[in-house]
Amino acid sequence: MDLNYTPEQEAFREEVRRFLKDNLPKDIRERVKKRLRPDKAMTQRWQKILFDKGWGASTWPREYGGPGWSPVEQLIFEEECALAGAPRQLDFGLRMVAPVIMTFGNEEQKERYLPRILSGEDWWCQGYSEPGAGSDLASLKTRAVREGDHYVVNGQKTWTTLGQHANWIFCLVRTSNEGKPQEGISFLLIDMNTPGIEVRPITMLDGEHEINEVYFDNVKVPVENLVGEENKGWTYAKFLLGHERTGLANVGQWKAMMKRLRDIAEEQPDGDRVLIENTRFRDRLAQLEIELCALELTVLRVLTDENGPGPQASILKIRGTEIGQALFELVMEAVGPDALAYIPDALEPDYPGSRVGSPDATPAAGDYFNMRKLSIFGGSNEIQRNIIAQRVLGL
Missing domain, CATH: 2.40.110.10 (Butyryl-CoA Dehydrogenase, subunit A, domain 2)
Structure with a gap:
């Protein structure tokens, strides 16, 4: 099996990078890179930029205004957006209710709702x-x-x-x-x-x-x-949850955060050396990178299934959320004691007080707290294991 990207896929990656470099507003990029809270106006402004380019919904087919990208191109786009500091798009419209409307809605509903989801007019x-x-x-x-x-x-x-x-x-x-x-x-x-x-x-x-x-x-x-x-709503709800759970794998976001963690480890003092030289820390970092690589390949297998996300999406949900939680826990450990002094207001750019420790310490504890919910929403991981046992393994 060849796990390398094709020349065409690498060319697509370069196209996305150029677009992000030229069109992602500086104020949005800086805010997201600093782990500051994206606001509604910022998110909608970025969606409008993507919409004008024809890239408003990476997973949508052309017939509904999407770019018609392959699953690999979708992953490349999401990864590059995360690495560039673009805010996350609105999953509830683009990835959840939109596929339900496309599949089960009538023509009037498609004409009424889908264009406004794509443009970002409706939240x-x-x-x-x-x-x-x-x-x-x-x-x-x-x-x-x-x-x-x-x-x-x-x-x-x-x-x-x-x-x-x-x-x-x-x-x-x-x-x-x-x-x-x-x-x-x-x-x-x-x-x-x-x-x-x-x-x-x-x-x-x-x-x-x-x-x-x-x-x-x-x-x-x-x-x-x-x-x-x-x-018949239960049928539509399960269909939607398959798309939501696939999205919760968050491969692009986790790869961007992995890069950030490695940067922290290469700068953070650890006695008379830097943290990345600590063998035990480096082993844990490598293990996470291996697990994330395996998750990415599994996401591609699910996305390329012609039947769409099924019960196997539960596997992505479990592994994606567990990797995310482990990743932010390791960020907390990498930042060290400064991460304990978490001040929510310090996430705002006009905060009058002094920040504690490095810029990475300010959001570390808040991110850690926030990510505890990953294994609960979208269907708790315990429920996902039951689904896998019954519908995948046939137990």
Whole structure:
């Protein structure tokens, strides 16, 4: 097996690098490189730049406005964006709800929603988890009752990432209590500006407002916002989760962070030498690099499967999140005691106080705290192991 990139793929990489060098705004690049929080305006501005180039959605086919890239080109693009300091694109629209609309939506829904996702005009969030219905998603209780040409939605969603910025949310709602729990769930697209929706912030361990609770109080949703058939939402939800879990492998992001970790190790003092000369540290770094290389090859195998992401996406989710957590833990160890003095406000460029230690120490603990959630969201890793046992190994 030849694991090297072809001359055409290397030429594509150079094209992406030139584009990023010439078009990624300096203020965005510097902010992301310093591990500062990207804001809504920054993310949308970068999406507009990519959209104008025709690169707004690396995984989309040409018929819907994407570049029609191969899986290898998609990985190259994501890796180069991460290395250049580009902000992460909006997965909830581009990689989650968009494939569902493309596959199960009607033509009117495709024409209405897909162009605005691609341009970045609409910001989507995900309404899956509820209090008491996280990994056991089929037990969700948010109810949608049809009344004429509308559904009336009541209930609560939680852990809604970046819901404070969103103007649309895709939701799993219960439309029937008959049969198995999975058989009474529908997939609704809901305008976040609809009366009766309330978003309450949840502050995380790193002091960041990234997630939210979303409440629905007699929210009226037009029937035409139902994707596919009523009570078939579980099928669409599993399809979406396959794409989400594949994306959670985060190969490009982890390769960029691996480079950052190596840079830290080559500068960080370790007695009368630098940390990279410490044999035990170097062994752990090498082990992570090997595991990341294996993950990249596995991602390519899944992406090139003509049937799309299936239960094997659970393998990517487990390994990707475990590698990410191990990587940020090693960053904490590499930075040393300075990483313990984590000050959330110091992540902002106008912070008036002095930062502690090296620039890498400022975000290290916050990143570590944030990454603990990786093995939980998108379906906990314990649930993914059950899926693998049942649907891959047939146990």
